[in-house]
Amino acid sequence: MIRKVEMYQAECDNCGKTCMNKEGFVWSEERLAIEDALYMGWQIIDDKLYCPNCFEYDYKIGGYKPKKKSV
Template sequence: MIYEEIMYGVKCDRCHEIYENSDGCTVSSDKYDMEEEACENDWQEIDGRHYCPDCYTRDENDEDKIIVKPLIHYSFFKFQSLVNQLTGCHHRMSQDDTHFILRNNYCYKRMDNPRLAILREIIPDFTLEYKVPEKQSGKPYEHEIIRIPKDFKHAI
C-alpha cells in the first residue's frame, strides 16, 4: 500500500544548515518532537525562527539573552547554489571572523575561467584555493576552498 506522510525538519534561518539528530535523521513525522530535539541540542527558536549554534552568541552579562549574528544576504546562497551546479559537488558552508567559507573536500577537476567568470558576476571579490591532502587513496583529488569576505559586494 502507498500512503502519504508529511515530514518535518528544522533549518537555520540564517545559514540554512539543516538539523541532524543523534541518529542521523534530518526529518520526522512529528513536528514538535523535531523542534524539541533541535532545541535540546543548542539550536534556538526566537520569534518562530530557528538558529543553529554557529549563528548566535550569548550575552556575556546575561547568559539567557541570545544575540543572533547578522543575516546573510540571499546572493550568497545563490552563489553557493551556482557553485554546486557548476562543479557537480556539494560545498559545505562555514565561517570565521571575516569570511564565509565554501569547502568541497573531494575536487577532481578545477574550475575553469568561464565558470569563474559566471561566479564573479554574482560576487566579484571571492578567492579560490586548492589544497592537496596529505593522505589520498584512490583517484587523486584536492580540497577546493572558496573564501568570501563577510562584507562582500554583490552584483544582484
C-alpha cells in the same frame, strides 16, 4: 506500495543548515523536530530557529541574539 508522507525538518533561519542527529533528520511531528533541535543546542530567538553557529550570548541584553547573516 510507495506513498507520499509529510515529514518535518528543523532548519536554521539564518544559514539554512538542517538539524541532524545520528538517527536522521526528519520527524513525524513539527514539535519533535523542534524538541530535538533544542536538545542539540539550537535556540529559538524571536520565533525563529537558529543553529549553534548562528547565535551568541549578549551580556548587554542578558540573553541570546542571532549573529548577522553571512553573505
